[in-house]
Amino acid sequence: MSGQLVAAEGLPWPPSVGDFYPPDLAGPWVTKFTLMVWLAVGILIIFFMASYRNPKLVPSKGQWYAESIYGLVRDNIAREQMGKDGIRFAPYFTVLFCFIAVTNLFGVTPGLQISPNSHIAFPIVLAAITYVMYLYIGVRKQGLGRYLKQSLIIPGVPWPMHFLLIPIEFLQNFINRPVTLAVRLFANMFAGHLILLVFTVGGFVMLASDNIFIQATSIFSFLMAILMAFFEVLVALLQAYVFVTLTANYIGTSLADGH
């Protein structure tokens, strides 16, 4: 049924992976996605520079917002996950959190309607930074040998078990961690966009139907789209929080002594 409807209306139905790759604006360097990333960078720089141009002990409204975000990341993520040592990472975590949150929120921003993080390239960049960071910090803090030993060898197990455990630990600490970090963010944004597409475009497809009952049903589709948009706001912020929290956690284990 839907195939014929779409053929009639020219709507992209059903939603496909192709919807995530709109045509380039001017070559592969200037696309909607790269422009959105620059936009996010611009928004954040302008916001923080403007609100912190003239900081005061008793903050203005903008300064207070900026400080609230910083305070959330500093106290609820960095210090929670890493203790006192975490505070010196708080500036990076704050930038990371803001960047992910803003790019995620592009997914529900009218006119943009898609998050750059639904292209896996951007989550890969962020996860790679986290990966390099926690490896580097672990090796610098403990030395390569001790860091590998701490990461791979679980103390207090019978030695034959290590044949099994070392590969598992290696997989977990050096492969799964960065991959899941990137894929989690990417998949959430990808799926979120897909869900919104299904309900919004699906609503229009039903509305274009000749059958009055199918047309009436489209209202539920639109309602669902609105509901899911709010849900996506929650997911956007939650994924930013999760990404930063896991980053803090990984760096924290690199800093910690013992397993």
Place this chain on the structure above:
Amino acid sequence: MYVAAEGVEHHPLVPIWQELVVGSIAFALLCFVLMKFVMPRMEAMYQARVDAIEGGLKRAEAAQAEANQLLEQYRAQLAEVRTEAARIRDDARADAESIRTEILAKAREESDRIIAAGRESLAVERQTIVRELRAEVGGLAVDLASRIVGESLADEARRKGTVERFLTDLESAGAR
């Protein structure tokens, strides 16, 4: 099938390398700007605020402690002053008592002395008077006797007159 016709169908798990580059550069720029110009000031402001609050609390505590100490000091001083005043009052009372008894004693002594002096002078006067009287009475007796002897004793009237005269003389002598 309808839209993807415009571009190459991408596998969503394969990153576009241009996006990797753009993402890295953009994020690096963001990190550089914010971590160089904004975040240090934010952390400094955070610390300043913590200091302001904790410093304020500490200052208040210090002021409170100082006030308590001053209060204690004043209380101690007040108690000291009170005992001092009580001591002075007691001293004054004791002094007044001793002065009173002293004055009384002096007065009594003085009065005794005056009385004694009076008595003495009275006794001296009396002795003088007695001595004078004794001499005079002797003289008078001799005088009277000579007169009585010198007159004719026959005439009682004249005798009577003589005595009368003698007494009158006595009286005039006493009146003198």
